[in-house]
Amino acid sequence: GEVGVASSLAPKIGPLGLSLKKIREDIAKETTRDWKGLRVTVKLTVQNCQAKVTVVPNVAALVIKSLKEPKHDRKKMKNIKHTRNISSDDVIEITKVMKPRSMEKHLVGTVKDILGMRVSVRCTIDGKDPKDLQSEIDEGEVEIPED
Template sequence: MAKKSIKVVVEGGNVKPGPPLAPTLSQLGLNVGEVVKKINEATSQFKGMTVPVTLDVDTDTKKYELSVGVPTTTSLLLKKAGANEPSGDPEHKKVGNISIEDVIEIAISKKPSITALQLKGAVKSILGTAKSIGLTVENKDPKVLVKEIEEGKYDEKLREAEGKWNS
């Protein structure tokens, strides 16, 4: 029983039956249209966002399992801000503003793939990404919020969300 794992990053709900996915699926003897349809169904809630997808294929039986990961931090942040793409000049051109609650929510959703052990560290990491793509948080530079978090200004909000982080 030979297994092959294919990892791809796709736009949620908008996978097309062409390269680079189609040739790989064809080589494994899979029905490209069927697999693409299943990926689109599985990623439809992440429409317009970049999502990692893994296909585990049994090359003997042609059966496969599909698993959808969490969208990229950038995709989640842009969706919350209602922005289409990151700023080409994040220092001077802002593309949107989000709340600290949005940042906490994204940190919790990214827990499986984030290296931070504590929610506070994860939130600071998400703030770094927000800064790099041209977002403000609470109408401030995300760097200012990192400092405020270190000073304890958001400890109560973080404590409230700790239960979701630890579950």
């Protein structure tokens, strides 16, 4: 919902002849809808003097969104602890979203990448610690679908 500092956008948008104010409004409108309180990357595509804003969420934003916690004001609350639990189906859904941007060849590798991010977010998957789940995947105790 909040747009970063204008000084970082102005030098990139100015030579294109686009309105900085309108682009900031478009970014705020796109990010407020689903990503309020989360830090996400925004992709700005300019074609024929028309700017199109696309939200490109990172793994941490997808993980925190899947926790379905109440919205936090990032300016007022620092070092938020995420203690909720999510299902393994949510992990697979996030993996499918991130797969095109991942460098991993197989879905299993992408799942393990996302589980690593879960460790830093400090949440559990089906009541298990993400590190334990990674070990179970390595040992073949947990099956990950290929598609």
